[in-house]
Amino acid sequence: MTTTQTAPVSSRPRLHTLAAFLAVVGLVDSIYLTVTHLTGEDVTCVASSGCSEVLSSAYASVGKIPLGAFGILGYFAAFSLATLAAFGYARALTFLRVVVAGMLATTLWLLYVQAFILHAFCDFCLLSAGLTMSLSAIVAIGYFLERKHRIAGEQAPAL
Amino acid sequence: MSRSLPLAIIGAVLLLAIGGGLMFFKWKQQQQPSQTSPIIPTVEATPGISETQGAIETPGAIETPVAVETPAAAGTPSVAETPATRPVPESLHIRGGAAARVTLEEYGDFQCQPCGRLYPVLKVVEQDYGDRLRVVFRHMPLHKHEHAPLAARAAEAAGLQGRFWEMHDMLFENSPRWTKGVDTIGPDAPPSRRLESTVLAMDLEVRDVVFRYAEILKLDIDRFKQDLDSDPIRARVESDRARGVGLGIDRTPTIYVNGHLIPAPSSLTSEGLHAAIDAALAGKTYEQSPTPSLATTPRAPK
Numbered sequence: 001m002t003t004t005q006t007a008p009v010s011s012r013p014r015l016h017t018l019a020a021f022l023a024v025v026g027l028v029d030s031i032y033l034t035v036t037h038l039t040g041e042d043v044t045c046v047a048s049s050g051c052s053e054v055l056s057s058a059y060a061s062v063g064k065i066p067l068g069a070f071g072i073l074g075y076f077a078a079f080s081l082a083t084l085a086a087f088g089y090a091r092a093l094t095f096l097r098v099v100v101a102g103m104l105a106t107t108l109w110l111l112y113v114q115a116f117i118l119h120a121f122c123d124f125c126l127l128s129a130g131l132t133m134s135l136s137a138i139v140a141i142g143y144f145l146e147r148k149h150r151i152a153g154e155q156a157p158a159l
Numbered sequence: 160m161s162r163s164l165p166l167a168i169i170g171a172v173l174l175l176a177i178g179g180g181l182m183f184f185k186w187k188q189q190q191q192p193s194q195t196s197p198i199i200p201t202v203e204a205t206p207g208i209s210e211t212q213g214a215i216e217t218p219g220a221i222e223t224p225v226a227v228e229t230p231a232a233a234g235t236p237s238v239a240e241t242p243a244t245r246p247v248p249e250s251l252h253i254r255g256g257a258a259a260r261v262t263l264e265e266y267g268d269f270q271c272q273p274c275g276r277l278y279p280v281l282k283v284v285e286q287d288y289g290d291r292l293r294v295v296f297r298h299m300p301l302h303k304h305e306h307a308p309l310a311a312r313a314a315e316a317a318g319l320q321g322r323f324w325e326m327h328d329m330l331f332e333n334s335p336r337w338t339k340g341v342d343t344i345g346p347d348a349p350p351s352r353r354l355e356s357t358v359l360a361m362d363l364e365v366r367d368v369v370f371r372y373a374e375i376l377k378l379d380i381d382r383f384k385q386d387l388d389s390d391p392i393r394a395r396v397e398s399d400r401a402r403g404v405g406l407g408i409d410r411t412p413t414i415y416v417n418g419h420l421i422p423a424p425s426s427l428t429s430e431g432l433h434a435a436i437d438a439a440l441a442g443k444t445y446e447q448s449p450t451p452s453l454a455t456t457p458r459a460p461k
Contacts (some may be wrong), residue, residue: 024172027172027176031176031179031180031183032183034180035180035183035184035187036187038184038423039184039187039188039410039422039423055272064428072176072180076172076173076176079169079172080169083165083168083169084165084169086165087162087164087165089165
């Protein structure tokens with residue numbers, strides 16, 4: 001049997017399993033935000049006071065598509081790729097890094113919008129930001145560990 | 160380990176996400192208020208009631224939330240009246256054609272951001288239909304919005320001087336300011352107060368704002384201040400809210416067209432409102448277009 005690039009190879013299953021779990025939490029958060037947007041519900045914040053301001057602002061949707069819908073796509077993609085990476089698919093890991101980098105860039109932009117344009121923060125958006133940053137940290141840690149072991153010329157042990 | 164296992168996990172999560180999302184959406188829609196609202200009687204053009212903006216006064220009566228089906232009797236300017244009333248002048252705030260065949264009734268909250276988002280949409284819809292559409296606004300200040308009752312009373316107090324809709328527009332157009340304390344107290348305020356934009360304004364500040372709006376609308380300020388906290392005005396706002404609660408409304412904005420609930424998201428879009436109004440003009444009941452699986456199930460009346 002010929003081993004292709006997408007065949008399972010040794011990876012860091014625990015790191016990527018954790019990433020997949022975080023992505024599922026983000027998926028649930030995004031579904032909640034999307035449904036409340038579509039049903040016109042006024043989301044109530046628990047810890048902050050600006051959910052309504054943020055979620056009904058011009059920045060909360062792209063055209064008529066709520067931003068939460070893009071979050072669903074992003075988190076589902078991250079979950080799928082992290083799951084595949086956890087099972088050792090090397091190419092999935094590359095795509096996961098690209099997706100998470102895009103999500104991180106979007107998150108930083110949205111944090112800027114909340115802090116400096118809207119002057120209001122939304123709990124559910126902050127949760128999403130935290131999850132994306134955690135995903136980014138996990139991906140970055142995985143990348144640097146892999147690089148370190150590659151330089152050392154040895155196979156990275158499974159975490 | 161089976162190579163198909165990760166795909167099975169991904170597929171399972173995908174199905175759970177879609178199924179769970181749809182169930183959540185459906186559940187939220189089932190929480191929508193009563194499917195019908197008491198029909199507001201058609202009003203013939205009456206002296207004293209403007210064709211474009213008006214308030215129908217029914218002295219001595221206050222509406223109750225009891226859903227009394229009122230026959231659409233032309234020429235009857237009163238709404239559902241009950242014998243047990245407080246001596247509060249009841250007014251129905253109407254904009255558009257007073258004798259229009261289609262009535263759009265909004266239950267709104269001035270501090271609710273989706274209401275603020277609907278406001279410009281509704282303005283365009285009003286312009287599109289002109290005298291063929293009658294828009295009624297009812298107060299539904301939600302408990303979680305601390306300044307909403309004050310704003311509702313401000314609109315009512317302005318209404319006593321014939322400027323309800325002007326104050327209504329002013330409050331919605333400026334809601335990002337007065338609800339968050341951004342520049343709410345005018346150019347003379349100390350910068351430290353003007354910069355308090357990340358916190359909700361204090362009630363006192365919001366009062367300053369509505370007083371300023373009343374000045375801009377050239378209202379009698381002394382009378383406005385007196386009316387703002389008066390019992391009849393409080394009762395007027397409360398009667399609207401009680402009516403909404405009676406209909407099972409738990410969110411704003413809630414829209415009825417000719418007494419039929421227009422569920423979100425149709426009620427929040429120009430297309431959805433046009434479809435509902437066009438259907439009403441054609442004498443049909445509006446049917447929401449989304450997939451059958453998302454169709455709402457009428458909630459048992461309370």
